[in-house]
Amino acid sequence: MSEPKLGAIHYNWPGYDLEGFARRASEIGYKFCEVRASDIWVDDSVDGAHRAEEVREMLDGYGMAISAVEIGNDFLQADPADLEMQIARYCQRCNVIPLTGCDIARSDGGWNRNNQVPQDQWDGMMLDAFKRCADILEVSGTRIALDNHGITTNDGDWQLSLIERVGSDRLGVNLDTMNYRWFGHELSSIDRFYQILAPHVFHVHMKDGIGSRENYKGAELGGGEINLSHAVSLLQGVGYEGAWTAEYEGPEAEGGVGYEKCFTWLSENI
Numbered sequence: 001m002s003e004p005k006l007g008a009i010h011y012n013w014p015g016y017d018l019e020g021f022a023r024r025a026s027e028i029g030y031k032f033c034e035v036r037a038s039d040i041w042v043d044d045s046v047d048g049a050h051r052a053e054e055v056r057e058m059l060d061g062y063g064m065a066i067s068a069v070e071i072g073n074d075f076l077q078a079d080p081a082d083l084e085m086q087i088a089r090y091c092q093r094c095n096v097i098p099l100t101g102c103d104i105a106r107s108d109g110g111w112n113r114n115n116q117v118p119q120d121q122w123d124g125m126m127l128d129a130f131k132r133c134a135d136i137l138e139v140s141g142t143r144i145a146l147d148n149h150g151i152t153t154n155d156g157d158w159q160l161s162l163i164e165r166v167g168s169d170r171l172g173v174n175l176d177t178m179n180y181r182w183f184g185h186e187l188s189s190i191d192r193f194y195q196i197l198a199p200h201v202f203h204v205h206m207k208d209g210i211g212s213r214e215n216y217k218g219a220e221l222g223g224g225e226i227n228l229s230h231a232v233s234l235l236q237g238v239g240y241e242g243a244w245t246a247e248y249e250g251p252e253a254e255g256g257v258g259y260e261k262c263f264t265w266l267s268e269n270i
Contacts, residue, residue, distance in 0.1 A: 156193025
């Protein structure tokens, strides 16, 4: 049995730039990480392909590899031209991702910023966008790991339905273990979501906490109410081989303390 890939997301590390994050995370023991879109696509003046190789080499110097790249997409757009731009940029960025040494585009569905897109249009808009992207990604070999996030994609039944309707092995899930609870789902429903989605999981955010919406409080792994062991068992049962990526939103972010506690849990439970 191969050694589990224990990782951390480059998120909520106050006071650390990307290299500082890599240094501290590697000191803790992490060997994999998810990088942010802004780590690679800094601005329009920076060549994404060149930057991707730079980031890969820098992380390698700290004994770390990239498990996934946040792509920074938003497929809920009121203006059709803006949606076309989002799809084109998504596909361009997916061509860059293999240069980081991984094949996972950690993707959002959409955020509906400023509430400009009626809810009854969300499903069709995201379905069409992911169908188009999945067809194009057959060339680059990149895989789409759709996150359950916010109020637009945080439903396991809907995620499975989307995967089935898109009908491409390029589309799977980035399973965030806490976000369903943040949305308001009951713990029993969340455990069922883990079960039905496990065969489609490409990447994982191991996250814990308590409560929903305004009552949500983040915690270190094992310090909240999420049935993490159930998620781990199901994923191991289907042969998940990706990274177990910690995401910490608790009160001890300074100095990476919370992520250090998460690493201890991962080391003892994966």
